[in-house]
Amino acid sequence: MGTQIKDVVIKPDAPNTLLLEKHADYIAAYGSKKDDYEYTLSEYLRMSGIYWGLTVMDLMSQLQRMNRDEIIDFIQASQHECGGISASVGHDPHLLYTLSAVQILTLYDSVKSIDVDKVVEYVQGLQQEDGSFAGDKWGEIDTRFSFCAVATLALLGRLDAVDVDKAVQFVLSCMNFDGGFGCRPGSESHAGQIYCCTGFLSITGQLHQVNADLLGWWLCERQLPSGGLNGRPEKLPDVCYSWWVLAALKIIGRIQWIDKAKLRRFILACQDEETGGFADRPGDMVDPFHTLFGIAGLSLLGEEQVKTVDPVFCMPEEVLQRIGLHTDLLT
Amino acid sequence: MHGRVKVKTTAQQEEEKRKEREKKLKVYLTVRDAIFKKRTNSELDEEALQLTQQLLASNPDFATLWNYRREILLHLETVKEDEEMQKLYEAELLFIESCLKVNPKSYGSWHHRGWVSSRLPRPDWKRELSLCDRCLSLDDRNFHCWDYRRLVVKASKVSVEQELQFTDRLIGSNFSNYSSWHYRSTLLPLLHPQPASDPESACQKHTRPTASPQTHGHRVCEEQLLKEYELVQNAVFTDPNDQSAWFYYRWLLGRAEREELISCVYVSREGERVAVAFSKPVNVVNLMLVLDGQPQQVEWRSVHPQFRHSPVWLCELPPSSISDINNEHNLTVHWTEKHTHRDCALYTGRMESWCRESATDQELFRSELSVEKTSVLQSELQSCTQLLELEPQNKWCLLTIILLMRALDPLGHEKETLTHFQTLKEVDPMRSSYYSDLCSKFMIENTILKMEYAEVRVFSLSDKNLSTLCHLDQLLLVTHINLCSNQLVKLPLQFTMLHCLEVLEADDNAIENLEGLYHLPKLEEVSLKNNQISKIADLSPLATCPKLTRLDLRGNPVTQADDVWAELAELLPSLTELLL
Numbered sequence A: 001m002g003t004q005i006k007d008v009v010i011k012p013d014a015p016n017t018l019l020l021e022k023h024a025d026y027i028a029a030y031g032s033k034k035d036d037y038e039y040t041l042s043e044y045l046r047m048s049g050i051y052w053g054l055t056v057m058d059l060m061s062q063l064q065r066m067n068r069d070e071i072i073d074f075i076q077a078s079q080h081e082c083g084g085i086s087a088s089v090g091h092d093p094h095l096l097y098t099l100s101a102v103q104i105l106t107l108y109d110s111v112k113s114i115d116v117d118k119v120v121e122y123v124q125g126l127q128q129e130d131g132s133f134a135g136d137k138w139g140e141i142d143t144r145f146s147f148c149a150v151a152t153l154a155l156l157g158r159l160d161a162v163d164v165d166k167a168v169q170f171v172l173s174c175m176n177f178d179g180g181f182g183c184r185p186g187s188e189s190h191a192g193q194i195y196c197c198t199g200f201l202s203i204t205g206q207l208h209q210v211n212a213d214l215l216g217w218w219l220c221e222r223q224l225p226s227g228g229l230n231g232r233p234e235k236l237p238d239v240c241y242s243w244w245v246l247a248a249l250k251i252i253g254r255i256q257w258i259d260k261a262k263l264r265r266f267i268l269a270c271q272d273e274e275t276g277g278f279a280d281r282p283g284d285m286v287d288p289f290h291t292l293f294g295i296a297g298l299s300l301l302g303e304e305q306v307k308t309v310d311p312v313f314c315m316p317e318e319v320l321q322r323i324g325l326h327t328d329l330l331t
Numbered sequence B: 001m002h003g004r005v006k007v008k009t010t011a012q013q014e015e016e017k018r019k020e021r022e023k024k025l026k027v028y029l030t031v032r033d034a035i036f037k038k039r040t041n042s043e044l045d046e047e048a049l050q051l052t053q054q055l056l057a058s059n060p061d062f063a064t065l066w067n068y069r070r071e072i073l074l075h076l077e078t079v080k081e082d083e084e085m086q087k088l089y090e091a092e093l094l095f096i097e098s099c100l101k102v103n104p105k106s107y108g109s110w111h112h113r114g115w116v117s118s119r120l121p122r123p124d125w126k127r128e129l130s131l132c133d134r135c136l137s138l139d140d141r142n143f144h145c146w147d148y149r150r151l152v153v154k155a156s157k158v159s160v161e162q163e164l165q166f167t168d169r170l171i172g173s174n175f176s177n178y179s180s181w182h183y184r185s186t187l188l189p190l191l192h193p194q195p196a197s198d199p200e201s202a203c204q205k206h207t208r209p210t211a212s213p214q215t216h217g218h219r220v221c222e223e224q225l226l227k228e229y230e231l232v233q234n235a236v237f238t239d240p241n242d243q244s245a246w247f248y249y250r251w252l253l254g255r256a257e258r259e260e261l262i263s264c265v266y267v268s269r270e271g272e273r274v275a276v277a278f279s280k281p282v283n284v285v286n287l288m289l290v291l292d293g294q295p296q297q298v299e300w301r302s303v304h305p306q307f308r309h310s311p312v313w314l315c316e317l318p319p320s321s322i323s324d325i326n327n328e329h330n331l332t333v334h335w336t337e338k339h340t341h342r343d344c345a346l347y348t349g350r351m352e353s354w355c356r357e358s359a360t361d362q363e364l365f366r367s368e369l370s371v372e373k374t375s376v377l378q379s380e381l382q383s384c385t386q387l388l389e390l391e392p393q394n395k396w397c398l399l400t401i402i403l404l405m406r407a408l409d410p411l412g413h414e415k416e417t418l419t420h421f422q423t424l425k426e427v428d429p430m431r432s433s434y435y436s437d438l439c440s441k442f443m444i445e446n447t448i449l450k451m452e453y454a455e456v457r458v459f460s461l462s463d464k465n466l467s468t469l470c471h472l473d474q475l476l477l478v479t480h481i482n483l484c485s486n487q488l489v490k491l492p493l494q495f496t497m498l499h500c501l502e503v504l505e506a507d508d509n510a511i512e513n514l515e516g517l518y519h520l521p522k523l524e525e526v527s528l529k530n531n532q533i534s535k536i537a538d539l540s541p542l543a544t545c546p547k548l549t550r551l552d553l554r555g556n557p558v559t560q561a562d563d564v565w566a567e568l569a570e571l572l573p574s575l576t577e578l579l580l
Ligand SMILES: [Zn+2]
Pocket: A238, A239, A240, A241, A280, A290, B002
């Protein structure tokens, strides 16, 4: 009946230095294989894919290698009548991709190239009676969407467009016995969701409502002997969870509770020395998603070769300073 | 994107794969374009259902296709009879089930299933519940399925008792199931709420909807708590390294939330200042101050501009309202929003006065179990101590023992607690900073308790390996603080809550940041020997403390800076004694 700890073993020959140039080349080349089958299959999340790629390039000071004009045209073409933005042309608008698009435009300092008022209207329209947000008009409710909504509005400087008090009440109603948060009231705690909810509470100035010591304990218990972090008890470690757990710990002022050196070792071991990029775990296939969260995680751990990342918006801190957005963190 | 192992391939295999993918891509694009074209032409027919099915079967995250299917189904509802729709929706459920078999973690499939269930003319919730059973038997941690189960349970009014029995079954077959323990934590407060008005009364069964188990003040009645302790004991004795049961146990042992109230009102003739402390961080919107029967126009501010929510708020009274020492004054602070207030009398001949709630350790820091049930905690402690004898390295057991000891008698168990913390750091070095911070917190709580019992305004906690400072809102009235020989790296912003502080001793730490020494109106002496202050700029917060006369910086890197005397004289002109 006893359970063994699920974990990975880091081989002695795994990469242990940061291969920045390889990663930049990997991301720069990623968008050029547009006729690739796998690439086409991921069209339903293209806008987020672009955000991951651009953000990691910006963190590595390589943003200039990406095609700015093409990307802005693409975003303009993806904004719908209702104001919402879709993952790609021909797809339906959704809060997930609306946030990604606004993040991209913020990186490029050009939110004005879309109809901002319409975006605000779209977000506003998705708030429900109980304060929660639907992801789109089909009504799926999730605290991820609460985060998307307030993050989008905060980047546009329009947080006052929604009922923030009610939104806060909803997110707090998703708090669990372990201090964490789930998708909806009653849902189990999950590191991705905890990141969204602590980020949400930071943006709305309500971090004091978090039981930081209890939640911080749960989060630091995500670290496994390999040094990697998992997203829930009894799960395998993963670079993306490493980011979500780490960012949440940073937001609640408890980042010192994990073993930074061991986590750094794990993240570095997830690099692919041949192709560049990061995988979820050592030896797996790389992708832009884990590449961003690998680099962003290293930034939070104090890596000086990349820019400082903001733990709430997962964007370079300097970009947020540029638009005068100050992130609330617990001390 | 997850768990795809990279495999080495030959050039020939690579070429074959490339061709295969090219073929697949062609088919995929043809179908996708056909679908988009039909949708642009508003064709809401069964052919479109066929086409979208083709793509969703292998790519269920293509959310737009689910949306299109819903549009089609909603349209068909307007032209078809209920019986036909029932069949169509049942077919849809079968299709979703096949998608879930391929990808049981697709948000889109699960959401669509919920949607279809809500449209079905005659829903079959039993079938849905058994689908959840099957799915959870394959992966008992699939949170999508758990969430869908909660939806089904709600829609079909399955009783809380039945669901609790379901978790009994799952936990019985495998203790190590965090999802089931989590589910219990949400069910128990519904089934056995502790009546808010009368904490001593017996368990009452009713299903008042409540907030989450964390935010909801007090949660489970004692009778049920005792049963839960037994279940947890079973689990941890079976597999002492399984974290699920231990997390649950910690929740059971958790303390009640403190009531929101004004815990202290402090008034000083000097500066004609009022400080108000609350039991929790608040953002004071409606705080009314009445002086000798007259409401006052005052401006409240938190102790630091960075705190929008703070447990301590300050204001100045209008000039000359209380400065004459020959006058007696009565002050009342009303917290209108919470319908509560606190009075404070300032007598003649006195420079300051305060009125506060005499908080006991029970209220401040201890477990919520009533004192009568100390025997229960005692027996829990005994069980855990037994387990520790079998498993002397078990970190979960060690930590739980510490918590139980604190719930029982924090001061009496202080020495053992410290020993256990030491062991914890050795057996679980990855989390040693967590244990250090938690131990610091408990040491601070103990010191506050001792200070309360001694009725003094001196807080002394030196040479205790303190790595962090907390509960500083409890130190509003403290005049002397001694934190020497610890491992502090900063005096955090919360330090600004020590509004009465006159003397600070924090020698022999690793302090490099003094941001909390900000606008402390009474601070006169600061000793920071042998710390890590390296720049003059790091000392700038001190410039906001008007009464500072003595500063000892010996043994800090900053003393090596050029022109340090001159620069400090300029920065801190009130100093009469500077030691470098
Ligand atoms: Zn991942």
